[in-house]
Amino acid sequence: MTTLTPEQQARRRIDRQLEEAGWIVQSMSELNPAAGRGVAVREYPTDSGPMDYLLMVDHQAVGVIEAKRDDEGHRLNAVELQSARYATSSLKHLGQVALRFVHEATGEITRYTDSRDPKPRAREVFQFPRPDTLAQRLKEPETLRARLTHVPTLQPHGLRDCQLHAITNLEQSLGENRPRALIQMATGAGKTFTAITSIYRLLKFSQAKRVLFLVDTKNLGEQAEGEFHQYIPQDDNRKFTELYTVRRLTSSHIPDDAQVIICTIQRLYSILKGEPLDEATEETVPDGAAILRKPPLPVIYNARIPPEFFEFMVIDECHRSIYNLWRQVLEYFDSFLIGLTATPDNRTYGFFQQNVVSEYTLEQSVADGVNVDHRVWRIDTEITQAGGRLEAEELVEKRERLSRKKRWEQLDQEIDYQGTQLDRSVVNPSQIRTVIQAFRDGLPQMFPDRVDDDGAFQVPKTLIFAKTDSHADDIIRIVREEFGEGNEFCKKITYRIDEDPKSVLASFRNDYHPRIAVTVDMIATGTDVKPLECLLFMRDVKSRNYYMQMVGRGTRSLDADGLAVVSNAARGPKQEFILVDAIGVKDSQKKETGSLEKTPSYSQKDLMNAVTMGVRDEEVLSSLSGRFARFAKRLDAEQQRQVKDLTGGASLNDLAGQLLKVDDPDAIDAQTRKHFNLTPNETITSTQWDEVRKQRAQQACAPITGPLNTLLEDIRERQEQTLDTVNIDTVTHSGWDRDLDTQRAHLRQEFEQWLQSHRDDITALTIYYAQPQRRAEITQQTIAALLESLKQERPRLAPVRIWDAYAALDDVQVKRPEQELAQIVALVRRACGWDDKLTPYADTVRANFKKWIFARHAGNQTKFSPEQQAWLEMIRDHIAVCLHLEVDDLDYIPFNEEGGAGKMYQLFGDEMDRVIDEINDALAA
Template sequence: MTNNINQNPEQIARDKIDKMLTAAGWIVQSKNRVDLSANKGVAVREYQTDVGPADYVLFIDRKPAGIIEAKKEEEGVRLTVHEDQAEFYAKSRLKFLNNDPLPFVYESTGILTRFTDHRDPKPRSRPVFSFHQPSSLEEMLKKPDTLRKRLQNMPELNEEGLRPAQKKAVKNLENSFKENRPKALVQMATGAGKTFMACTFIYRLLKHADAKRILFLVDTKNLGEQAEQEFLKFQPNDDNRKFTELYNVQRLNSSYIASDSQVCISTIQRLYFILQGKELDENLEQENPNEKIWEKKEPLPVEYSAKNPIEQFDFVVVDECHRSIYNLWKQVLDYYDAFLIGLTATPDKRTFGFFNENVVSEYTYEESVIDGVNVPYDVFTIETEITKKGAKINAREFVDKREKLSRRKRWDRLDEDYDYTPSKLDKDVVNPSQIRLIVKAFKKSLLTIFPDRFDENREFEVPKTLIFAKTDSHADDIIEIVREEFAEGNDFCKKVTYKTDEDPKSILNRFRNSWAPRIAVTVDMIATGTDVKPLEILLFMRDVKSLNYFEQMKGRGTRTINFDDLKRVTRTARHTKTHFVIIDAIGVTKSKKTDSRPLERKPGIALKDLLGAVAMGAHDEDLFTSLANRLVRLEKQLSEDEKAKFRDMSKGREVNQAARDLLNAYDPDVIEDKTQALINQIPAQERTPEKQAECRKQAQEKLITQAASIFTGELNEYIENVRRVHEQIIDIINQDNLLKAEWSSYSRDKAQEVARDFSKYLETHKDEIKALSIFYDQPYGLREITFKMIKDLLEKLKLDKPMLAPVYVWDAYAQLDNVKSSSPKNELTALVSLIRRVTGLDKTLTPYNKTVDNNFKNWIFKKHSGAGEKFTDEQMEWLRMLKDHIAASFHVEMDDLDYTPFDAHGGRGKMWELFGDGLGGIIDELNEALAA
């Protein structure tokens, strides 16, 4: 290999492009040594055309099919500038050939590559990870139309059996495809039928757009199994056969992807390993990656896989796409030259950004409740003294100490006082009285929450209840106490986690479809994405800091169920499921939440997350060093029997050796020794700087692989459970006291505090913010309030006082004014309503659209009364459009008539036809009257 130092940037780029082409199955030839029969795909360098030499011409079965325009790396940011030049060569006449324009055009630096298929309608270049394989381009050429052309000709959607939100999502998504948008986001409330909607559009893409293969991506094995069940039972509304009778569906449980599979279901973890050419330990598919808090400094590496080329899938559907794992591993998604479709009930800012803000459909939980698709919920609060404050065990008290792994107890005396905070409960210390008091309060409260659930023998039937526990050990403690306090047997209350001895899917199926169990306790397994329609109570005994994760957990209770199906599992049900109840025993409904869990980079990261990160392929220095330090500390705490168990499960390695291997992976001296050993195997004349650098890379990769290889699911679980705190203190000394067990409501004191803060903020800034000065000092000028003024005010308010966001302030005034309507979805109109309330324009909190509606009615009444002006039906239709525009944008201008929605009805010209010279006066009157 030539030394890169002596090469010019263009040649370096060509060398990289050569490697990419070779990896994708092309043979690269020079223009002086052409043998087009050497391979199905041949890339000829510097092929002469009638306008000069093209950097590469691609031949498939001896026929020219495309060109590559090569550029030096520093021009990567400007690749689109070279599209015209690349197209110029593609349309040129090749030497010796009478060719048509070549359809496939690439621009590449060897680092960044863009691709255009000029057979597409409105051809548009797009970034691709690498080059397509010759056989794939050949297959594309054999079809009369390209995929993007076929997407233009999709037939109308047969709406039978679809809910309105599903119809809207499918139609808008297909319009997004027609516009060739590479990414699209569907936001649909949990329980609203996202997966059914996905089956619908996937079926249509396979049938009407002749899609080759579609990937349905999840992040846990459990969700993959559920998706598979949805496809198995899905029957299109235009065919009497099931989906799986028409198309092959494969849920991946190995690295093998069948050539005849048309829908593949996979976890993103498995997909990453497939691209690495490795098998995945199934344990690493069990847990929700959104709960992990280790983030690598560098993205997980993805390299080209000839076995799994970039064109393997035409569409990738990303279920639960809001999870932080997609932010960390998004390059796994970027690998494929495919349309990306995200599905989520709870998008966050990252989700919107990743999907290019192309939200094709929004269907909120509130909308789904109004439509009867989901049920609403109430909150019931249980609060105990120890849950709120913790407790203290005095020195010299005798206590039980329990090993987490074996749950074996020993009797011991404390040497010093032991104060524990609520955060240590059920982790370092267990207080059975605290758990028992919550369970007792829960049992007693059931008579208040569901007072009609008595059978003919006056026996109370517990509604189907899901309890969220902090840890597996905590779940065991809860189950034991629930069975005791309800005086029931094993079947009454069951644990549903991945670590149960009994098949969790079997328990879950019984919980869903049978009378028993009545209560299920889980940590993560059914926290998200699991459908248990008869659920009527969610009892939170663990806090959740992620807003998205909390919304997903709440979603377990939202599902509707018909009366017959509910009565089959809950015999005393008197009517269909109308709502569910959150019982908050930990403060989860009041604790501060973030849009997503913070991705920490501190030494305090949980050992479980360090182990999981290594098992998943993360391998930066901070991670390895942190884990090594934890293992060194752990080794000092283990008994000889525990060390022997570690040895058995780690292929003979001692704990300290495992730690040393992790450190060696980044030890310069060790790396240098291993590198030199590899260099010594190369003949002296071939020891170029590139070969030496390659040896160094190989040496370190081998050290990294050796260090990480033992950390599989089985060993990781053992390390997590065996480590000390290894022991929990059982506090049977402090008895807990019940502080409250009542329906939750917004605190009036808190509402008054928020209202005071908001009013003070407006008063303080009324002279510097134009919108406020108009409201306070010149209400006659309200007609001049513009959309931009209110938007600027909202942005400043959020920047200065994020806790005074309109949604929070609305709830406060709603409590004070006894207003039943929920906060408007539009923050801007909510803000205007709040300002009107504070400045005295409105005596009580009134949604702005209602203010505008009332003012409009009064204005029309005055116009029509007496000898006043009478409007025709057509004029009234236009006046209502103007009214709606003012309700949303606060002001209407003559120029607005040229845009939506007015343009669809004839725009400015039509309104002039209807109102003539009075048009300007009408607009001025409406601006003034409606804002009053």
């Protein structure tokens, strides 16, 4: 058997890659440029010596490949001068030709440079571009990277400041040819709208051909598709989908004529691999603990969808683990990668090369009024905290989780259970009922003004997070009973319901019913339900990012009209939401998603998902083998038959044995020697060993599919739970979070310290603190400058948060004004001691107005006529909103409608200016 040199091995791999990409590889002796559209000629002679490969497209010499050995991959940067020299050499028969497309390759690594880019820079690509791709690039007047340098300035019309900032910075990043960019934007701030605006501009101004919008659940894909259909650009009256073709992939077919393709990463992986997709994998986030820390899934070249197919890839919810497990899927494409997330972690920053083009936090969004903040209501019960005990010989009820079939059994030994076991192996209906009762009874305190026209309390739109499907069913039944309502009042929104989950979700979002929805994970992340005003956690969450995503379901703001559509008892816009913590989720220890553990504990479902998606490492296969062996003992004869039907006759024990044998070193050794015809004296290479091990793993894992996972989960759901109807639960605390007063005190202290630190450099604060005689000089402009400085430096001290802190600590029931200027004026007056308790500024103005009128009349001054009084009341209302009256203001609404400055002069004569100064001074007191 002839042994190839490293150079020959590299050339053989490069030849194969070129052929896969549609090139015809020839030597000089067989040179025929007409053999195909793309011809790669080996060892083409030049005046600098023979180049390794000359690339010809349509008879035209267009590119060069400098080939190196596999072990020289780390030196490809060093050979750029060599490949560039060949690119400008004189070619035999062709003379001096500038070869535009320059490559360096080892067969494992391929680098590509387009010399017509503004600042030509080599980048690593998965494989060589196809001849058709280079032909198309040759026709274009400018390269894509050149077009990205002169995109017109984005106009602010119709955009929030955070969106304008994100898009502007992204376009600058793209113009600098930075391959990855991260947009961090708080939930509810409009990430998808921002992305669609960017995509529209890329298609229109950069002539991008195709953009991929990548999601990790079917639900997010459908939501994104809806937003594309609704989007109308600022410079065109037509909808996005009237201008460009948008397609969401629901099969393996990828249309060539679509400019925007929406796809789950699960489906994209299956398309690249040429394998069928279990569509159930698209319904949940591929974020299970079992697959977080695994190496990227292997991807091979696919001529149907070559690496250059997408020029841009927008990755929604990119904080999740998809770029760990699925990294090669993302890096297969020669695309700019644009990440969207509200909750990045260190892995997110690392993957996007720390190129954060937008950082818009939840605190900033609350400060800007884009989102609303929340308060925490805590419900603690005895059994939630301490668990319970069932004594031996107690007659207890047993229930199958899925079928709800019941039977009675006398315990042969006592059962002690912890709160963490509730609603899994043990169900205590009293614990669920006690939490729901406490929640119901606390609602009037959480929403004191929520009474409808008939005088009845109206339950705000509430989302309850349950642990499991069976837990959700228990909650729904008890909610309906305790609230005395019917089926429409409370519904489940998960993928496993008989009703269309999208329809139920739409009703929850847009209709009066249901008032309460219960979910496990379908709408825990990424789903927009603006009218939500209450989140009830009856499950714990250990991932910090997942918890913040769940909390984000309540942060979206909504105007008064929008809220009134589904909650007609609401008075005004949505100003906050309430997080009801019935499990201790706020205080439980959280970890960053994907953190490494020496002894991780994975669920069988997660392990099977990992194997279904291509994970084949020893740890996963060994763990799953043990799970199968244990689970097999639970199966009855009918369930064993169902398993065999799905696996081609293999039992769970058979699968467990096959998985365990995958990494048997003696078996791999023997199979490798047989497969490669090796003698006992020949050494097995690591490549040979890995190839055989891969074959063994593939064969052992083949029966493990999505349908099998679904069956085993259904069987698990049928496993019995013990119902504890003996221990009756009691509430130990139901009220505002006991840490809240401390947090409020800290907020107020921090706010007052910030005011003090700026008392000499912000005009409004100088007046409030040191020069109260100038109070009439406080105008909208001075307060706006104060507010802007506060929000820029300390967004967490936004008026919306500080207002609640002062109101609670002052023990006053005062409604927060809608306008931030009115809020900040009242807060500063309180902090500076002008008011002894928090008072809305409009109330202060009205009170001061009464005092001023009374003082004038008591001082024997001429009383104002009814017409004059009406004008003064208009001025009073203006000052309550605008803080100050200038004579020029009389030319605007509402004064101009009553005759403006001329009419006021007619009423007050030469006293007009003095009256204006006097009322400005008096009302600002």
